[in-house]
Amino acid sequence: MSERLEDIAARIVTAGKGLLAADESTATIKKRLDGIGVESTDASRRDYRQMLFTADEAMRNYISGVILYEETLFQKTDEGRPLADIITAASAVPGIKVDTGAKPMALFKGETITEGLDGLRERLARYHAAGARFAKWRGVIAISDTLPSFGAIKANAQALARYAALCQEAGIVPIVEPEVLMDGEPGTQSIERAQEVTEETLRITFEELADQRVSLEGMILKPSMVIDGKKARKASVQEVAERTLRVLKRTVPAAVPGIAFLSGGQSTEEATAHLSAMNAMGPLPWKLTFSYGRALQAEALDAWAGKPENVAAGQRAFTHRAKMCSLAARGQWKKEMEKAA
Secondary structure: OOOOHHHHHHHHOOOOOEEEEEOOOHHHHHHHHHOOOOOOOHHHHHHHHHHHHOOHHHHHHHEEEEEEOHHHHOOEOOOOOEHHHHHHHOOOEEEEEOOOOEEEOOOOOOOEEEOOOOOHHHHHHHHHHOOOOEEEEEEEEOOOOOOOOHHHHHHHHHHHHHHHHHHHHOOOEEEEEEEEOOOOOOOOOOHHHHHHHHHHHHHHHHHHHHHOOOOHHHOEEOOOOOOOOOOOOOOOHHHHHHHHHHHHHHHOOOOOOEEEEOOOOOOHHHHHHHHHHHHHOOOOOOEEEEEEOHHHHHHHHHHHOOOHHHHHHHHHHHHHHHHHHHHHHOOOOOOHHHHOO
16 A cells, blocks of 8 residues: 555546445444344444445455544454455455544534644554554534624644644544534525525635645545525525535635545435535546445445344445445436336
8 A cells, every 4th residue: 555645545536436424423333223122232233343344346446445433443353354354355444533623612602623633643643553644633613694603614624634633643544524504403505695604614625725735635624515504495406516616615625636425414316416416517636535434324324234144245235335426526416226226
């Protein structure tokens, strides 16, 4: 595996491939497992992720990297093989979530600041030794008629930039994730408001990245798409794609090698359709791909249902979903392809 940041970033955005976000916290994965009637234990969490990472067709053909939770980075298969080695053997890049979560921001009602910078340099060295070659940090931007405040955007952007600089110092590609919430309260924001907030957030984020001397060629952006709130009118796929690209062209330098979108509360099919529509509007200065968690895993989780005899079924469901996302990353997905599966 190449150790140049630029080369690692280029591998992450290989044409037709994207990221599997398997970095759910222990609390979040417990909710997912509860939903299929499986107790969340070290073994069940390991078995679930092992099922995904050993889906050979999906991992080799459609997945460029996997974002891991710290527990998973150091876990081994039931045969004693590190899960990170399984990912690497499939020609994908192991990555690691390094923030410690969004916490209420003092004096900023309704807004949060993501924590985890203390001790990050030392943790990054340990993660690098364990095989991680990229990392992820999520800043959370609340949206309403009055939020976000400039102060909250600025604080989260600065934290993202400081994290990114520490990653590059450690030989790790930072994925910079400033997420503008689509599913926050009250959920009535218009797509026009979402566009306005996303543009301001990205503009300030790249200003902070420049101030922290972060190499744009050695990073990946993970933004939310420009989408109206869950209780607002439903924008068309075309409008979402056009507005999202308009914001990106205004704010993201061409030196950034790729943009890996989060699904951010969209349905599996919505996330796929929007990505495909954007790629069909190319050519673009950066690669556009996916960094999906639930939108890649939901069908596989249901098919697996925690039963060893269902591993193959879970892997088939994961492979299908990954293939659909791969087609979207090339601008070639069509709705009828879902029915043909």
